[in-house]
Amino acid sequence: xxxxxxxxxxxxLKLREFSMLIGGSWGKGAEGRTIERIAxxxxxxxxxxxxxxxxxxxxxxxxxxxxxxxGPWPRMTASERSRILLKVADLIADRAEExxxxxxxxxxxxxxxxxxxxxxxxxxxxYAAALARDLHGESYNTLGDGTLGVVLREAVGVVSIITxxxxxFLIVGQKLPFALAAGCTTVVKPSExxxxxxxxxxxxxxxxxxxxxxxxxxxGTGAEVxxxxxxxxxxxxxxxxxxxxxxxLTMANAxxxxxxxxxxxGGKNPQIVxxxxxxxxxxxxAVFGAYFNAGECCNAGSxxxxxxxxxxxxxxxxxxxxxxxxxxxxxxxxTQVGAIITPQHLDKISRYVSGAMEGGATMAHGGGALxxxxxxxxxxxxxxxxxxxxxxxREEVFGPVLSVLTFETLDEAIRIANSVDYGxxxxxxxxxxxxxxxxxxxxxxxxxxxNTFMDGASELPxxxxxxxxxxxxxxxxxxxxxxxxxTLNMHxxxxxxxxxxx
Numbered sequence: 473x474x475x476x477x478x479x480x481x482x483x484x485l486k487l488r489e490f491s492m493l494i495g496g497s498w499g500k501g502a503e504g505r506t507i508e509r510i511a512x513x514x515x516x517x518x519x520x521x522x523x524x525x526x527x528x529x530x531x532x533x534x535x536x537x538x539x540x541x542x543g544p545w546p547r548m549t550a551s552e553r554s555r556i557l558l559k560v561a562d563l564i565a566d567r568a569e570e571x572x573x574x575x576x577x578x579x580x581x582x583x584x585x586x587x588x589x590x591x592x593x594x595x596x597x598x599y600a601a602a603l604a605r606d607l608h609g610e611s612y613n614t615l616g617d618g619t620l621g622v623v624l625r626e627a628v629g630v631v632s633i634i635t636x637x638x639x640x641f642l643i644v645g646q647k648l649p650f651a652l653a654a655g656c657t658t659v660v661k662p663s664e665x666x667x668x669x670x671x672x673x674x675x676x677x678x679x680x681x682x683x684x685x686x687x688x689x690x691x692g693t694g695a696e697v698x699x700x701x702x703x704x705x706x707x708x709x710x711x712x713x714x715x716x717x718x719x720x721l722t723m724a725n726a727x728x729x730x731x732x733x734x735x736x737x738g739g740k741n742p743q744i745v746x747x748x749x750x751x752x753x754x755x756x757x758a759v760f761g762a763y764f765n766a767g768e769c770c771n772a773g774s775x776x777x778x779x780x781x782x783x784x785x786x787x788x789x790x791x792x793x794x795x796x797x798x799x800x801x802x803x804x805x806x807t808q809v810g811a812i813i814t815p816q817h818l819d820k821i822s823r824y825v826s827g828a829m830e831g832g833a834t835m836a837h838g839g840g841a842l843x844x845x846x847x848x849x850x851x852x853x854x855x856x857x858x859x860x861x862x863x864x865x866r867e868e869v870f871g872p873v874l875s876v877l878t879f880e881t882l883d884e885a886i887r888i889a890n891s892v893d894y895g896x897x898x899x900x901x902x903x904x905x906x907x908x909x910x911x912x913x914x915x916x917x918x919x920x921x922x923n924t925f926m927d928g929a930s931e932l933p934x935x936x937x938x939x940x941x942x943x944x945x946x947x948x949x950x951x952x953x954x955x956x957x958x959t960l961n962m963h964x965x966x967x968x969x970x971x972x973x974x
């Protein structure tokens with residue numbers, strides 16, 4: 473049985489009220505409506521946000537446009553912007569526990585995990601601050617005596633940043649500091665389920681010295697404000713993280729004015745396991761990859777593609793370790809898997825599991841919801857005898873569900889890995905360097921881990937192939953995504969042409 477940690481009584485969870493940030497001022501929405509967030513782990517209302525309307529989105533965009541066109545931020549030196557971003561990082565570190573609590577209680581994430589995410593975000597802000605000073609263009613003095621070419625990198629302009637509920641603070645940290653480093657102004661819309669930490673970030677940005685109007689933060693549903701943020705002519709770029717389905721809508725909206733688009737979408741990520749690997753290390757990574765963040769993670773290692781000769785042994789080992797995973801109260805530091813984001817999402821996960829069972833899959837561990845007295849929780853689940861054409865093997869379940877498939881040859885493993893619409897990440901486990909490198913070269917994914925899984929660093933680009941998205945976040949080129957290139961072609965000396973003597 474999975475270890476269960478029952479949520480403690482919720483009497484000490486106080487309701488927190490939030491306003492929206494537009495033009496450096498905190499206030500209510502145009503219609504005064506609110507959105508309430510019920511903690512998925514405790515079943516009580518913990519946050520109340522101002523609900524943005526289309527009018528609020530348009531006002532935020534107008535303010536961001538003015539801040540870009542006439543304000544100081546794009547005209548500051550790189551070193552000035554860098555110093556402010558470093559101050560933001562310091563202030564995030566100072567308020568880390570407050571931010572961790574908000575993400576834990578609003579998203580149902582284990583607080584020990586969120587503390588690590590906040591620390592990772594601090595590192596990203598500092599990395600972006602360094603890149604601000606490294607952003608540069610090019611010069612070409614090899615075009616002949618009469619020509620000098622200079623290529624400039626200029627901030628793209630106003631950026632709509634739309635972030636999901638599963639990593640509220642970390643994902644805004646993968647976008648916003650790089651946009652600011654480039655000199656852009658922004659309108660940020662966090663998920664209406666988990667907006668608290670992003671709104672606290674707004675307080676931090678103002679305290680750090682980010683000028684008014686450079687970062688505007690509104691909370692609203694995708695249906696209410698999404699079309700405005702993604703199609704408004706005064707928005708120059710959209711950076712979106714979320715489901716592939718909503719990513720398609722985002723791209724279609726942005727196409728109306730041919731905006732630049734960055735999309736980080738879904739994944740159905742395989743771990744390919746060969747008989748010669750370090751099985752003990754792999755089993756730990758398999759459990760981590762499947763259940764981290766309750767599987768509500770685009771990078772989740774939700775498909776195990778095991779060599780047939782070891783499949784039975786590996787499934788037994790993974791199931792045995794899964795029994796030790798602690799599920800329950802996200803505020804308990806020992807919890808490893810927290811609550812599922814909403815009751816509706818728990819039902820969706822359960823339907824994937826039941827559908828797989830009806831199709832002939834075998835339940836190797838878990839399989840259902842857990843009744844812990846408060847909130848909604850799902851047992852870590854392993855499905856073996858899964859076929860590649862099953863929905864649970866092809867679609868993003870976004871829950872703590874591990875699908876097990878088998879292969880006999882390396883080519884078959886690659887074919888199974890590449891058979892889905894996604895290409896975000898993958899893993900390969902083998903002591904043979906040739907095997908790892910072959911998988912790394914032939915699997916179509918933005919990241920391929922070799923003998924590890926879900927490691928990362930601010931320096932390493934992140935993004936996917938196929939329907940996992942467009943563009944890359946993080947890495948030394950992340951700031952460049954928020955720029956346009958401009959060529960200055962300079963002629964030296966007399967101009968000659970059609971109507972001038974040569």
